[in-house]
Amino acid sequence: MLKFRNTLSGQVEEFRPMREGEVSLYYCGPTVWDFGHIGNFRSMLATDLLSRYLRYQGYSVTHVMNITDVEDRIIALSQKAGVTIDEYTAKYIDALWQDADDLGVNRPDIVPRATRHITEMVELIEQLRERGHAYESEGSVYYRITSFPEYGKLSKINFAGNIAGASERVDTDKYEKEDARDFALWKAAESPDEPAWDTRLGRGRPGWHIECSAMSMKYLGQSFDIHAGGIDLIFPHHENEIAQSEGATGVVPFARYWIHYEHLKVNGESMSKSKGNYYTFRDLVEQGFAPVAVRYFLLSVPYSKQLNFTFEALRGAEKAVLGLRDFHARLTEVRTEPGSDPQLHEAAARALKEFEGGLDDDLNTSVAFAAIHNLAREVNTAIACHTLREENKRELLELLARFDSVLNIFGSQQEAVMLDAEVQTLIDERQEARRRRDFARADEIRQELAAQGITLEDTKDGVRWKRR
Numbered sequence: 001m002l003k004f005r006n007t008l009s010g011q012v013e014e015f016r017p018m019r020e021g022e023v024s025l026y027y028c029g030p031t032v033w034d035f036g037h038i039g040n041f042r043s044m045l046a047t048d049l050l051s052r053y054l055r056y057q058g059y060s061v062t063h064v065m066n067i068t069d070v071e072d073r074i075i076a077l078s079q080k081a082g083v084t085i086d087e088y089t090a091k092y093i094d095a096l097w098q099d100a101d102d103l104g105v106n107r108p109d110i111v112p113r114a115t116r117h118i119t120e121m122v123e124l125i126e127q128l129r130e131r132g133h134a135y136e137s138e139g140s141v142y143y144r145i146t147s148f149p150e151y152g153k154l155s156k157i158n159f160a161g162n163i164a165g166a167s168e169r170v171d172t173d174k175y176e177k178e179d180a181r182d183f184a185l186w187k188a189a190e191s192p193d194e195p196a197w198d199t200r201l202g203r204g205r206p207g208w209h210i211e212c213s214a215m216s217m218k219y220l221g222q223s224f225d226i227h228a229g230g231i232d233l234i235f236p237h238h239e240n241e242i243a244q245s246e247g248a249t250g251v252v253p254f255a256r257y258w259i260h261y262e263h264l265k266v267n268g269e270s271m272s273k274s275k276g277n278y279y280t281f282r283d284l285v286e287q288g289f290a291p292v293a294v295r296y297f298l299l300s301v302p303y304s305k306q307l308n309f310t311f312e313a314l315r316g317a318e319k320a321v322l323g324l325r326d327f328h329a330r331l332t333e334v335r336t337e338p339g340s341d342p343q344l345h346e347a348a349a350r351a352l353k354e355f356e357g358g359l360d361d362d363l364n365t366s367v368a369f370a371a372i373h374n375l376a377r378e379v380n381t382a383i384a385c386h387t388l389r390e391e392n393k394r395e396l397l398e399l400l401a402r403f404d405s406v407l408n409i410f411g412s413q414q415e416a417v418m419l420d421a422e423v424q425t426l427i428d429e430r431q432e433a434r435r436r437r438d439f440a441r442a443d444e445i446r447q448e449l450a451a452q453g454i455t456l457e458d459t460k461d462g463v464r465w466k467r468r
């Protein structure tokens with residue numbers, strides 16, 4: 001039985017969906033003003049893992065991830081570039097999917113964009129006004145926090161005190177408000193050349209928080225199972241989503257389980273664009289790291305723990321993945337005699353138990369990975385000692401395929417990404433061929449690497465290589 005920490009209750013709880021066998025899941029996705037950094041991808045991968053594990057357990061999952069494609073930075077940058085916001089964000093949305101595909105992320109089932117749901121947001125804001133939760137001021141509309149006594153139930157922040165500084169993302173609207181804590185639902189357009197929509201609320205654009213309330217309820221209903229996001233979103237974003245959704249519909253709870261992922265850090269500080277301490281996924285691929293190594297690294301520490309980024313740790317992840325892929329290849333290729341070795345049969349059963357036990361326990365991926373590494377060690381020895389039998393091989397390959405439906409690190413033979421060590425082996429072979437003056441073979445290797453997106457550069461210090 002899967003258990004994870006529900007921020008709403010503050011407890012690790014058994015997960016029981018509203019409808020038997022079905023799970024509705026909403027993840028607060030990226031703001032497409034730039035390329036995503038690997039911190040953003042840590043959270044996206046944590047959601048990928050969660051939805052994959054729910055499917056592994058037999059649930060049918062509806063996974064929604066929104067895209068925030070209108071907000072202050074997008075507006076400022078598109079104006080600077082002299083293009084529309086749609087033209088501006090197109091490049092980053094394309095990049096997002098390329099990166100997500102390379103990282104082996106399953107595409108969410110529904111990916112709503114904020115700019116395509118303005119009508120739903122306006123309707124929700126109107127509902128809030130009718131119920132006394134919102135008011136207009138100078139063309140903008142604000143949420144009246146005092147109208148929602150439960151405000152603070154997710155973040156457990158005591159609003160009697162000073163809330164400023166409680167989060168990096170405290171609303172800093174400069175408009176007139178009844179109360180400093182009130183936040184904008186609708187922002188009146190300030191100038192004619194600003195991107196804006198003409199609606200019943202006047203000309204303007206939505207606030208950030210209302211997007212997620214409107215889009216999650218449109219696709220998953222007024223009450224759904226799991227709402228996910230990085231830990232930075234608990235306050236104010238998710239607190240505000242609850243106030244908006246429960247305020248507008250009267251249906252409680254809006255989301256039944258809230259899961260929040262700890263951040264990826266660099267020297268103890270959260271990786272973020274504003275601090276400048278970030279790497280995009282592309283930076284790392286450019287430096288020669290295999291996408292699957294980044295995936296492994298970001299998943300290797302459970303979501304509930306902070307993960308510190310270092311190149312050494314990333315290299316360690318690459319080695320670990322290489323080891324597991326090696327094991328998988330060896331197991332696929334080994335010739336076996338009929339029969340079954342009972343000890344190996346038991347090892348497989350034990351690995352399965354540890355894998356599921358780890359993930360059931362608050363999605364502890366490090367236990368799940370350890371189960372596979374332990375199994376690999378035992379089976380590699382058996383292969384070396386020729387004790388592995390046909391039945392074991394079949395059972396173990398099936399087991400690895402099951403594990404991989406959640407972790408997605410082994411890769412199919414065709415799409416297998418070449419790892420650094422494999423690239424190096426081919427480069428060495430090419431050098432050797434050139435020494436023999438076998439230029440046909442040397443060329444063949446260069447082409448083989450090129451087909452994998454790897455380009456070689458012959459320098460006086462030897463061969464340098466780069467991933468495309």
Ligand code: AMP
Binds near residue numbers: 041
């Ligand atoms: P954003 O593009 O800033 O809207 O963020 C997209 C997702 O990434 C959200 O769920 C954030 O909570 C999450 N996120 C932002 N920074 C980090 C980080 N350093 N580590 C993990 N997740 C993050």
Ligand code: ZN
Binds near residue numbers: 027028029
């Ligand atoms: Zn959101």
